[in-house]
Amino acid sequence: MSEAASTRTPLGLLPSLAPSLRRWLPGQRWFAGKGCAVAGFSLVSATELLPLDGPGPGLLHLLVRVRQREAPSPSSGDCYQLLIGVRETLPPALAPALIGHLTEGPLAGRTVYEGTRDPRLATLLLERLRTPGSLGPLRFDRFDGAPAIPADLPARPLDAEQSNSSLVYGDAYILKLFRRIHPGPNPDLELPLALARAGCERVPVPVAWYGTATPEPFTLGVLQPFLPGSRDGWVLALEALADDRPFLGEARALGRVTAEVHTALADALPTVKLGGPHTERLAAAMVRRLEAATRAVPALVPYAPRLRASFDAVEALGARGRTWAAQRVHGDLHLGQILRGPEDAPWSVIDFEGEPARPLTERCRPQPAVRDVAGMLRSFDYAARTHRPWNAAWAERCREAYCDGYAEAGGDDPRSEPELLRAYETDKAVYEVVYEARHRPDWLPVPMAAIERFAALD
Numbered sequence: 001m002s003e004a005a006s007t008r009t010p011l012g013l014l015p016s017l018a019p020s021l022r023r024w025l026p027g028q029r030w031f032a033g034k035g036c037a038v039a040g041f042s043l044v045s046a047t048e049l050l051p052l053d054g055p056g057p058g059l060l061h062l063l064v065r066v067r068q069r070e071a072p073s074p075s076s077g078d079c080y081q082l083l084i085g086v087r088e089t090l091p092p093a094l095a096p097a098l099i100g101h102l103t104e105g106p107l108a109g110r111t112v113y114e115g116t117r118d119p120r121l122a123t124l125l126l127e128r129l130r131t132p133g134s135l136g137p138l139r140f141d142r143f144d145g146a147p148a149i150p151a152d153l154p155a156r157p158l159d160a161e162q163s164n165s166s167l168v169y170g171d172a173y174i175l176k177l178f179r180r181i182h183p184g185p186n187p188d189l190e191l192p193l194a195l196a197r198a199g200c201e202r203v204p205v206p207v208a209w210y211g212t213a214t215p216e217p218f219t220l221g222v223l224q225p226f227l228p229g230s231r232d233g234w235v236l237a238l239e240a241l242a243d244d245r246p247f248l249g250e251a252r253a254l255g256r257v258t259a260e261v262h263t264a265l266a267d268a269l270p271t272v273k274l275g276g277p278h279t280e281r282l283a284a285a286m287v288r289r290l291e292a293a294t295r296a297v298p299a300l301v302p303y304a305p306r307l308r309a310s311f312d313a314v315e316a317l318g319a320r321g322r323t324w325a326a327q328r329v330h331g332d333l334h335l336g337q338i339l340r341g342p343e344d345a346p347w348s349v350i351d352f353e354g355e356p357a358r359p360l361t362e363r364c365r366p367q368p369a370v371r372d373v374a375g376m377l378r379s380f381d382y383a384a385r386t387h388r389p390w391n392a393a394w395a396e397r398c399r400e401a402y403c404d405g406y407a408e409a410g411g412d413d414p415r416s417e418p419e420l421l422r423a424y425e426t427d428k429a430v431y432e433v434v435y436e437a438r439h440r441p442d443w444l445p446v447p448m449a450a451i452e453r454f455a456a457l458d
């Protein structure tokens, strides 16, 4: 790959960009530090993918650390990936992508905008991914044996509610750009890669990816085959509910897919046995998350002691010598993470990043597989609660069918470990309360209803 003039690092550009970024960043869906003012930025790396002072649009790749005063601890000093387009003036079609204007230096007055919204700039990223190589700190890699990626596929941004940003190329590939990035291998590359190498067909193959080795090892983007015409389990479940249809065949199939992926992950990556002090740590982590959640969302306070009892029950089992197998898991499994292609095509599992708010080290640790099962069971409850009147029986039947499918396909029946399952469902509902309070306050009653129910159980 040619390094041309584009490896010049325009370090002086950040002060000129900072006032616009400070206004724009908090409004982005993927910005994790909402609610606390942005105090400043420091540059981790800057790479000109297209010259900024040329006649056409320029493209600047930035890794930027965001300082926030009074930031909640998980989001202080977070590092974000930004793709900044630079033009003299913005064509009307790109008006919604506006970030602002450069304020100083030789490019003062130029318009800066969200580069992923510009098909011309998005195409350039695919061009880089087609050929392995380096560009400044960025390193582009390809999956051995994957067919060549065609040139000139038209690009479009994916309009989905998501934690990152995705670009679709000619309905053939989808590139996910990670927004809040953490040093170390991203499980959304690591796990699909391990599964693809093991021949598991339940996951779209990561055909190419890019990241940095220095100043820190970051995974920045993963390209996978796009599954055209696919629909996710959430959409299918809502359709079934709207038509007053059961969802048993689908729930069972989802259980089977989950078990298949778990078996493949356990075969491909290290597993451990949890017991004794490990169980204590597992329960203690759930308690800590509950405590942090009650600080963030005071509505949880009255329920906390009863919720805690389910975590204590797991700890008590550990103390009595019970052990559990732990392995790498999906970490944020819900109905929106399983896609079905048209005409009964097989289901595929996506988005192995885990819960974006959890520390990466925690997400990459082996955990009981039932954690994913709990995530999916919570999702049936979510779907049922969007239905008026609330259709509890629908969720209950899905739950049984899903667990049946999971056990049929070789997974341990999740119902055989009721304490662990309940602890994970509670832990997930606590996570959801914080997630909804932060990102979608209108949805808060959904996990709060589950919290009430869990707290009322014996």
Ligand SMILES: Nc1ncnc2c1ncn2[C@@H]1O[C@H](COP(=O)(O)OP(=O)(O)O)[C@@H](O)[C@H]1O
Residues within 6 Å of the ligand: 158, 160, 161, 162, 163, 164, 165, 166, 174, 176, 204, 224, 225, 226, 227, 228, 230, 232, 336, 337, 339, 350, 351, 353
């Ligand atoms: N391989 C794929 N084929 C088709 N659509 C996909 C594919 N991967 C992801 N999507 C779509 O993109 C959306 C966002 O992807 P996801 O990996 O969940 O991103 P995020 O982690 O940012 O939430 C999904 O809900 C799905 O609609």
Ligand SMILES: O=P(O)(O)O[C@H]1O[C@H](CO)[C@@H](O[C@H]2O[C@H](CO)[C@@H](O)[C@H](O)[C@H]2O)[C@H](O)[C@H]1O
Residues within 6 Å of the ligand: 161, 162, 163, 234, 332, 334, 335, 336, 351, 355, 356, 375, 378, 379, 380, 382, 383, 432, 435
């Ligand atoms: O978008 P991500 O995959 O990163 O996951 C986050 O957002 C999800 C919502 O988009 C959130 O899922 C919650 O809402 C779903 C319905 O929209 C529901 O099916 C899930 O069961 C529920 O947890 C997920 O928790 C969050 O990490």
